[in-house]
Amino acid sequence: MQKKVTHELNPNVSVDCVIFGFDLEKLTVLLIDRGQQTQHGPRLALPGNLIYNDETLDQAANRVLDELAGINDIYLEQVGAFGDPNRICKDADREWLQTIRAEPEARVITVAYYSLVKMSDYSPHASSFAKTAGWAPVSEIFELAFDHFEILQAAKDKLRQKIKIQPIGFNLLPEKFTLSQLHKLYESILDKPLDKRNFRRKVQKIGIVTALKEKQRGVPHKPSLLYKFNEEKYEALSKNGYDNFDF
Amino acid sequence: MQKKVTHELNPNVSVDCVIFGFDLEKLTVLLIDRGQQTQHGPRLALPGNLIYNDETLDQAANRVLDELAGINDIYLEQVGAFGDPNRICKDADREWLQTIRAEPEARVITVAYYSLVKMSDYSPHASSFAKTAGWAPVSEIFELAFDHFEILQAAKDKLRQKIKIQPIGFNLLPEKFTLSQLHKLYESILDKPLDKRNFRRKVQKIGIVTALKEKQRGVPHKPSLLYKFNEEKYEALSKNGYDNFDF
DNA sequence: TTTGAAAGTGTTAAAATGACACGAAGTTAA
DNA sequence: TTAACTTCGTGTCATTTTAACACTTTCAAA
Incomplete structure (x- = not known):
């Protein structure tokens, strides 16, 4: 009997991406503006999506980057899994959730990644770029939707650790x-x-x-x-x- | 409407624990012997289990430690998520899988943790200790069930990194x-x-x-x-x- | 030609690292 | 009791690394 891992969205697992850029002055992150979809809570969020059952986590993260801004072959590193049962349980999030997934009542854990891109290659003016996305200086971000601020902090910490050991900054x-x-x-x-x-x-x-x-x-x-x-x-x-x- | 995150097993997410000990000579890990359940593949595996929908990942990891050996209040650190779609797809694993979960055909991603315990507190002779578990020197392990060897490597790397920064070894x-x-x-x-x-x-x-x-x-x-x-x-x-x- | 703004450069004192060997304190066995 | 064995515990020195610190140069713009 063949295992039935098919090309379907898995309702319980998502990936979120912290996409770091550098505008030659300061560190920035690519954020999604959910303004249209929600009146409640912070409008800005990390790009992310549910995974498919037949892709690896790394593939899912790459897919999210590609779908969002045509980003390929990029430095990508896992931050970790975030799974507080209440991380997206607020009623305020429900309408937004319905725009990206089928089962808004499901318990979702997310696997966070951070990636490093040459910002000049992916400016908001590039055609491939989603209209609702934009770069924000990391130092000016104090809240994000869901648990995304916590994820951003963890990503910054990981990056800070890593750069002491490997010269990944050139990315x-x-x-x-x-x-x-x-x-x-x-x-x-x-x-x-x-x-x-x-x-x-x-x-x-x-x-x-x-x-x-x-x-x-x-x-x-x-x-x-x-x-x-x-x-x-x-x-x-x-x-x-x-x-x-x-x- | 209340979100229905209830006390049920989530068929898509598990936690696995790399429990490190030190016998005053060398580093060891606590492993489960699946000998009784499977004839195929490596018998030894990391302790782990599916998570409940109403617990955090950290809580799930702590629960696994507690259920296995009554281990509480222990140093615990997340290693990361492992989600190759084929990580537990081998037919050889199926019988074993049925002993721990309801849906052996589901795609399961796992969140790995490592923990540091004072080995003397949890010797295999302690009554709380599962009969099928035992300590093995890390340097003598060359294969494990599923992707657990890969997880062990990642845990060792994390531990090595971390101990250069925090004196966690005293645990x-x-x-x-x-x-x-x-x-x-x-x-x-x-x-x-x-x-x-x-x-x-x-x-x-x-x-x-x-x-x-x-x-x-x-x-x-x-x-x-x-x-x-x-x-x-x-x-x-x-x-x-x-x-x-x-x- | 003056002004402004960042580029580019060297020294020194203090601290950290890495390499290296032998006598002391106990136990055990003859 | 003595000898043998095993681990404990200790200091120096040369080299490298770190941290602190200020002024001149080069170009563009006014």
Whole structure:
């Protein structure tokens, strides 16, 4: 007898995605505006959806990203599962719930992911982008629908941990970037000021960036040298177990 | 209308627990022997069960620990969700599945936890202990039922990460312990040798242990001083954001 | 040509790390 | 009682890492 895991929505399990971007000044997240659907509670929410029974959780998360904004092949990491029985039990949520799932009375646990995208590739003006979605600075978010604020916090914590160990921050930057931009990126993720000279010294000593023969253009001050991520160097380092990216 | 999240098993979500212990020599895990129920595949599995619709995931994990061995008030941390559609689809598993759940054809995702227990409190000889469960050294486990080996690996990784940041290892030791035991604990979790003198120096400098006025007894060699975990000191450190427990 | 704004650069003191070996204190067996 | 065995417990030094700190340069815009 064949197991009947078919292409149907599973009413009990969803995925939610914390999509981080970096506008070259501060860390941002992609949020859905549920304004049209609900009068109650916070309008902003994380993008997410129920999973299908024949896809893995990672696939479900990738699907959500793809459906929302055509985002593919992106850095994706699981945050964890969130399953308070009351996480979406408020009456206020019911109307919204009905817009995305068949059984609004079901108990739903969600598996949260965070992803890192080059924001320039997915600006709200891009055609692929859902009209109801937009970037918001992480530091200016104080509430979200359901338990999504809690999920956002957990995602930030995970990201902060991870970036001390792996140089995943480059997923948030364009191919060419300045050391100041990298510096600000680390400051906004670690949420603390870092000494400019010490930061630059360590980045360059590790050798994780390569200087290009090209300068920033169009800035009203001394233009910075541009750099790119040195992937080969990173491969070599991680092969040797190097894991100190704590600036 | 009240949401009907009732006290029923949810057929789509389970929790599995990686229960770590330390026998004062090496790291161990508590495993279930499914020998009686299945002829196919590995006999050993992690303890786990479906969740009830009216309990949180944390509560479900605690319930599993309690039902299995009367384990309460224990260090518990989520590892993550595992949801490959085929993770328990093998025919070989079906008979076993029927012993723990109503719908063997359902697609089940599982939320994994790891917990740290003082092994002496939960020896296989304790009456509360399930007859089919037992401790196995982590280093000697190479396969488990379902995707449980993968879960075990993930739990080990999480534990290794975490112990570099928080001194959670004391949850695995008796109240009174020797520095050698602590040393071996860190070596088995980090899976690498640590220099004895450097390890002791750092532990004592941090001030995370307090020397007792009592020595080890009944050992056929020079007895060691006993120590206890200095909880107050740790509170003070973590209040100041100290998080370097990387030996 | 002056002003404004960010880029880019080096030193030093303090702390942390990593490598390394031997005498002391107990038990057990001869 | 003595010898043998096992683990306990300890300090130094060279190297590396960290943290703190300020001024000149370069470009665009006014």
